[in-house]
Each structure stands twice: as structure tokens, then as C-alpha cells.
Amino acid sequence: MKIIIPVESKNADAPVCPSFGRTPFFMLFDTETQKSDFIDNAAANSQGGAGIKAAQTLVDSGAKILITYRCGQNAADVLNAGGIKIYKAENGSANDNIKKYKEEKLSVLTDIHPGFHNHGGKNK
Amino acid sequence: MKQILILSGKGGTGKTTVAGAFIELSKSIAFADCDVDAPNLHLIIDKLSEPKKTDYYGFQKAVIKNLKCTNCGLCEKICRFDAIKNKFINIHKCEGCGLCVEICPVKAIVMSDYSSGSLMLYKDDGKVFSTAQLKMGNGASGKLVAAVKKQLSDNFIDSKISIIDGSPGIGCPVVASVSGADIVVIVTEPTVSGIHDMKRIIDTARHFNINPVVCINKFDINEENTKEIERYCDSINIDVIGKIPFDPMVVKAVNNCKSISQYPESPAGKAIKQIWDFIDRNLIKANHCKNKN
């Protein structure tokens, strides 16, 4: 099963990116092989609809679990349609969050924010 | 870090006056002017040095390569924004959809970078002030607003609070500035227009899951209307956190390029300080403004 996480750099110990739609990279972790792959986020420089495009990338990657701080309504619609479950990330690196997921310490992300009409994404 | 956004609905109610005062009172080291269409905050911030200017590139725009064009007129017919006439593309009308590029039988049209404005970054004594100016006639100002906020967050080191001066209205730039805001303060005035517009901006903020607070500026120009605002806000569970009297000192301060908070004995100065103290005590330390609906 594949878990996908937005990360700030191509490194399993990199912090989880606060933005989903505009994260520079995604880390794709395969629970069977225990290996991590990194995908560029084509939506990072999108003028608009970044969440949607990023979500399309995720669906195409075959991931079944997403761990993220935030997610907009449009992206969530795509992810839900694609059968991807969304968990709320906790402070720490991508690896930290994979560990917490395995220990069943992460909760499902319920705070989905409405679309910001192409202008959103919190940048901490 | 708490982000405080000041909005109004109606223009001219005193957003920038209030934002400028909050910045002084909070000794904020991170603030931004998201009214990219008509930015004014920089006019009353003390001791600003030259900003770093960066051209901002939003959507690309279509450009016709005249030498290749055969004048078939297909692009003009197909463009939904009426942006093409007689082989000429009006950059103000072009929305960068790229359909003309696809449809041109001789590939005479290309997409080209277009700067719709400039970002300005002021960095003085550990303070970071991010603002921008949209070039006139341009749309999609929301993207420039998002860029202003990103410029702020990319540049400040560590700050408990950031203060954002928003823009009037309820559209594009306002929606973009709401993204990421923790506390929204609506500055209104007791006029029929002010009340009408306040209701719409409250609706807009709630649409994005934010419960704003309201403060009434120039409240004494019409105390009946002030009471109406208080009644209305009460009926929809919005807190009115303060009232500022009409004070000619405000204009004097602005015209001296100073914030009203530099005149703490003035009636408006005193009232705004009380409002800031309330925000500091009750909202910054709590999670007041998140809508728990």
C-alpha cells in the first residue's frame, strides 16, 4: 500500500510541507517494499486550481493514504472520488508521520477548507 | 503565529488607519498590505527604506506572431473574452486560456510571460513589510495578493502576530487575503452603505469558515445606525469589539504620514488602543475566530 506526503525537499527526513496544492514534492512510501520515492508536484507553480492538479497527481500515483496538514474542498473531492483517505499530519518530518501512521496515532483530516478560488494555500 | 486581517466591505471606512495603528501598538515585525489595487499602508509606516521590487508574473498572455499570421480571423471568432481584434490581442482582456494558441492553423500565436504588477518588500530593523501594486486595468489581483502573503511568510524570521491590511469589496483580492487568516476584523461605519456592505463581507468571511469581529469607526456620526449595527451583529453572533469616534486628528495624522496611534491622547487614538488591547488579551491568546459550525 502506498502512502503519500507533501514534503519540502526530496528527503524522507524533510518537514511535511504546510501546503498541499503547492508543495514542491511528494514522497511516495510503499509499505510493502519500505521504499520511498519522490515525485515533483507539477501543480506547485500553477496559477490556479493547484489543489485539483496535485490531487490528480496523487490519484495517478496509486497512493491510497495521504498525510497532510491541510486540504481544500476541491482537492478533497478529487481524493475522495479516487478512494484516497486523508490523515492529518503532525509536526515533524515525513518519516515521523509514517511512523505515527503505523502506530495508529494519526487522526483523519476533517477540517477541509472551502476552495479559495485559485488563491489559497497557507504558507507558514 | 496569528494572522490578523482587516477588512471592511465598503471602502473608506478606515481599514488602513486601523491596520497602521495595530502595527504600531503591537510593535509587529511582520505586516502586509493586500490592497494591491490601491495600496496605502506604506504612506503611514515610519522609517521605511527603499523596497526590493520584483516584477510579478501572473497568467501568461497570448501574443500573435505577425509574420506567421495569415489573417484567417479564427482566433478572433473563438476568443470568449473579445480580446482579439484585427490581429491585435488586448492584454487587458486576455485571460491567458490559450485556446487561440491551440486553434491557430499556422501556429502563429504563443503564450508569453506578462507582468501584471510588482511586489515590494521592505526589510528594516528586523521588520518585514510586504506589499504590491497591481498595474492598472488588470484582473486576477487575487494571485498577486497570494504572492504578497507568500513574500511575507518567506521573509519574516519569527513573529507572534502578523497584521494584514485588506482591500474593499468581497471579490478576488479579498478572498485571497482571507486564506490563512486567523482573526478577521471588519471595520465598518454607521451609514446605510457601510451597514449593507458589512453584511456582505461578514457573509463572505463566514463562507470561508471565519467568524469575524466588528469595530465601528466614526460611530458618533450616526448613533442610531451604530445601534443598528450592534443589534444586527448580536443577532448573528458576531462580536462588536469596539467603537471609534469621528476624529479630525485622523486626517491630520494621515497627512503627516503618521499612524493615529502616534497621537495616543486623541479620541480615535485612545479608542483604537482599547480595541487593540481587547484583541491582544482575548483573541490572540484564544482560538476565538475559528467558526465551530
Add this chain to the structure above:
Amino acid sequence: MKIAVLSGKGGTGKTLVSVNLACSAKKAVYADCDVEEPNGQLFLKPIITNKTSVTVTIPSVDLNKCTRCRKCITFCKYNALALINDKLMIFNEVCHSCGGCIVLCPQKAFMETSRIIGSIEEGISGNVLAVSGCLNTGEVSGVPIIKSIMSKLPKEEIVIIDCPPGSACVVMESIRSADFCVLVAEPTIFGTHNLAMVYDLVKFFNKPAGVLLNKCVDGQENPSEEFCINNKINILAKIPFDEQLGSLNSQGFISVREDNKYKELFENLLTNIEKEILQ
């Protein structure tokens, strides 16, 4: 004769001036293009004769014809389309209505449909026909509504266009067909700074323009007046800061209908503007 009233800065008195100008004519049309926060109706209180919805085109797909080639997804600059589990999802709020997907689909699998973004109300208030646009909350662009308002304006009458604040695309759309622009300025450096921007806009569109200095205080410096003098811009009128005017305005009254001195002021202003246009 179309007269646009704009300001750059909000709150300088665009609606006050527009409404009173329209009401001081024998017969006029008042067009409220500040569709995000339309206020003219609060003063005119027109009897509504017609209400129309304003829509934008959005695509809808016939999945039976769609071959999932993704050409539409690759094309769309706004990322309004996604292909998930064999279903094509369309995100209407992000769609810019360019029609590209409809035109480019090799299977012609898209149809045009529409969604409502706002409305226009027409009504009568005494001698004024009021045409007001209103953008629904949550929507981002009022441009289609302003375009629609402009198409409804009669050609022969005096039309006063109440513009949005700023100088962005919505303002540009509002002044596009104007014969003259009245720039309303207040005596603060905020006002002057924004006056300069909006003056650039009207110059860019080659529109004849003049400035109305509002809320003037005797004896106090007026940076906007200085700006006009320094740039040789015609000052059409100076309205003093007037508590009575402010009070009438705050209560939603039309000043020219309440007090003759204001009727005279605005009638003179209208005459001045007409002279400027005919020059």
C-alpha cells in the same frame, strides 16, 4: 452621454456624487457597476421593474462520448478538470469559461451549460432609471455583470456610471464606453495616491476627465488639490466637508431631493460636465 464616476480610493463619495448627479438631471440612467458592494439602490429605493440573472458558461461532459484522452485536462490552464476512476470531474468555480475544452475535445463530448454568478435589477426612482448589478457572495469576478449592465444602457439618455473603487479590471470595464470621467478625490494623502492611479487609467483610455474635490476643509491643506494643480487637471467642483451632507448620506437620503442648495450644486456640476463633453 455616459459619465463615469470613479475614485481609486474607496469612500471618497462616488455613490454620493453619482446618485445626486443622476437625480439632478431632468431624466437620467444610474448604472451601479460596483457589483461587489452596490449601494445606489439604498438611496434611490427604486420600484423594481425587471430582474435578470447573470450567468457564465461552464462545460458539462457526456461520459459516453469521452475516451479519457485527457486532452482537456492538459489544456486547461486553470486546472478545472480532473480524471478520477474513469470519471471526469469538472470544478465550476475554478473554470474561467474560456470554452477551450468544449472546442478542443476530439470526441465533442462537452456541452455548454451555465451557472449564475449574480443579478441585475432595473427600476424607477422618480426621474431616474436605476440599473444595478450585484455579485453573489463567494464569487470572485464581477466583470461579466458589468458587461451585461453596459449592454442594457439606452444610447440616448444621460447615463451616470457608479464605478467600483480601485483601478483593476472591473473599473476598466465600467469606464470602457464612458464619454467623460469624474474622479472623486478626498483631501488625504491616501486619496491623492489613489487619485494618481486612477488618473493614469483614464489617460491610458484617452478619456476626458475632471476632478471633484470632496470633503474639503477650509484652511486645511489639500494634497489632492495640489496634485490637480501640478498636473494641470481640471477641477470641476469643490464640495466642502459638510455635516448635513454627511448626515443625509448616512441615513440613505438623496441630498438633491432634500435641500435646494445641494440641487443647485449638482445641477451646476452636471452643466459643467456637459460643457466639457461638448467641447
